[in-house]
Amino acid sequence: MNKILLIFKREYLSRVKKKSFLLLTLITPLLFAVLMFLPGYLATRETSEEHKIAVVDRSAIFLGQLEDSKSTKFHFIPEAEYQQVKENIQSSEYYALLDIPQNILTVNKVVVFSNKQINLDVKGYIDRQLEQRIENMNRAELVSRLGIPDLDEQMKRIQANISVETIKVTDDGTAKKGSTEIAMGVGYAAGFLIYMFVFIYGSMVMRGVLEEKQNRIVEVIISSVKPVQLMIGKILGLAAVGLTQFLIWVILMVGIFAGAKSMFINEDNMQQMIEAQSENIMMAGNQGALQIMEQVEPNQFEQIVEQIEGINFPMIITAFLVFFILGYLLYSSLMAAVASAVDSEEDMQQFMLPITIPLIAAIIMLVNVIKNPEGPLAFWGSMIPFTSPIIMMVRIPFGVPWYELAASIAILTLSTYGAIWLAAKIYRTGILMYGKKPTWKELGKWLTYRS
Template sequence: MHKSFLILKREYLTRVRKKSFIILTLLVPFLFAGITILPTWLAMQDDKEERNIGVYDASQQFHERWEDTEFTHFTFIPKTEFEHIQQDIKSSAYYAVLYIPEDIVTTSRASLLSDKQVTFDIKNMIGNKLENLIEEDKKALIIDESGIPDLEEKLAAARTHIQLETVKVDEKGEAVKSSTEIAMAVGYAAGFIIYMFVFIYGAMVMRGVMEEKSSRIVEVIISSVKPTQLMFGKIVGIGLVGLTQLVFWVVLMFLIVTGLQFFLSPDQAEMLQQSQSMMAANPQLQQATQDNAVLNIIDLIGNLNIPLILGAFLFYFLGGFLMYSSLMGAVGAAVDHEEEAQQLMLPVTIPLIFSIVILFPVVKNPEGALAFWTSMIPFTSPVIMMVRVPYGVPLWELLLSMSILLGSIYGTIWVAGKIYRTGILMYGKKVNFKEILKWLFYKN
């Protein structure tokens, strides 16, 4: 065990001391934030290019009611000019020409002519303008024909928007406000993170074993360390590297979010404390707090069983990594070249990929048969069970899933150890599954 610890220490310190590891660990949260925020920010930026659009209104219904926007100007043109532009649209002074036919109310069709592809924003803005104006005309006609006074106001008052809140009642009868959307987001994120880290760091174990085998360093190491001790130290050491990186990212993201909250709004903490202390005395403040979207989301996240989610995440993260990395380490020990490893890796990783494929159906129905059975199968449970935990899983299901996973980890490590002991010192032989199956029955 002491030798395994030395190998673990070497694998861990060698990787965390690399400049690439430190730089990547520091930059990844900002890269993810940039990837998420930058496209959204760019999409929200208004198109500020000024454009002139000609309008030929054959219906004669919109001339006095059509308004320009800040950067888009509309010019109503006569029929003769429109016909001329149709013949030679490239020479016109307009970015595009809108043709409104006489029967637009019945056909709901209009045309936007241009010598280039019209932008989505321009098309959408013109379409919305036409829809709103025609809708106004139809409403006015219905009101005139009905003879009912204040019909438009009555129709507007009849429109109803329902805000459906979900309330979770525990075994003690206590009601806690919950959110299906928050549970869905937390479960999906947790499952995807486990998939990503298990895949990345499991492949890292395989490549590390292959490098030692191809360089013949392993022959020197095996002379003083048992193969199973070497495999155990390597797997756990690399697993701790991944866990260190994950914990650092979680802490860093928490500090960034907390720092932004207080730097952008220094009085927020004090106001929140005051509102919480005054809540009981003045029930009206409860409605005011509900209207604050940020505080409401924080409150909903706090209503989740955070200790259970974090504990389950840690268990399934480590369990999934130990199971898959041991199998990937065995693959690395069995082959000599990267091409051979890819062939043997596919059957190992198919269950992990399948768990991502069914992630969205499980999120939509976390209590269905698909969700239940895949959260029990050990090759998919690390991802699928983490999707179900935020929704609330019966304790017996969670314990059964964990027990099956623990037993499977023991079995896969035993299988991987048998393959590792034989394959790590075997060179120049192309290995297939039939050959690997024989290794399981060798007496070492």
């Protein structure tokens, strides 16, 4: 026991004491945030490139009615120039040529000529502009025909806007405000985090074992301790590194959340600013104004905060720790066994595949489980030990019956125990075998060797 503690300490301290550990721990969340938001940010930014569209309007209803955007400008040309522009589109200043037929209102179709395939944004923009103009014309005609001057106002009044507030009633009868979206987010994050931790720390175990074998230090060490002790000490030491990292992240997250809460809720200025902003947008009469108004209701942030607080974090964190530790032990012991059996990283790949497949399968299942956390896929996924750490974590924010949770943990615990037993048998033989890549059959034989 004392030996395991020594090995544990070395594995833990040699990693946590590194500057790169602290740095990575702090940077990883930032990196993730960037990875998550950057594509979205880039997508919303309009391209700086300007696309000039030559328009030949044979119907004569669009002149001056098509709005330019930052990236797309309409330029009306006389019909006489049509042939010339069409033939020389590549060398001309135009990105594309829009040909509007005379009978557009009946055929509902226009043609765009371009040298390159025009991009989706431009195509969509042209489409919207044309439609908007025709709709406006139709509406004006309707208003004058029906003789209702305030038709727009009335139409707006009949629009319904219902928000569904979800309330979870727990077993002891207390009601808690819940949010499906937030439960989904938390479930996804938790499941993914488990996947990441198991993968990262599992492969750290693997590399550690392989390093010891390649360095030949293992022979020195196992003349002092039993191979199993070395394996267990290493696995536990790295688990502690993972938990330390997780703890730092939890503290960071709580800090950020508290900070954000005080910024958005307690400062009335912020509230007013948001309200003012939404009014401005309304006044501008922009198309998106209605939607934005929906989003930024005065107490929107309070609601989100309330919903976040409605999530049972102590429960989720406890479950996370349980499933992380069990899942990690399950996978890392198998990875340690594989690493002990081979001499080089290349040979390792062959044995790694069957171990990583269930992990990746769990991630693929995750999307469907989140949509239907009560379904059969979710149920079986959270019972089978190789996927249960991830799938169960996804389900927990939605609420899982206690007996299912207990069954899942029990199955996982037993499997983990079995995996460690199996791994220890392979490890103690493999760690001393040099020179040739073993076959699966040989690995099986090692199980029966006397220690």
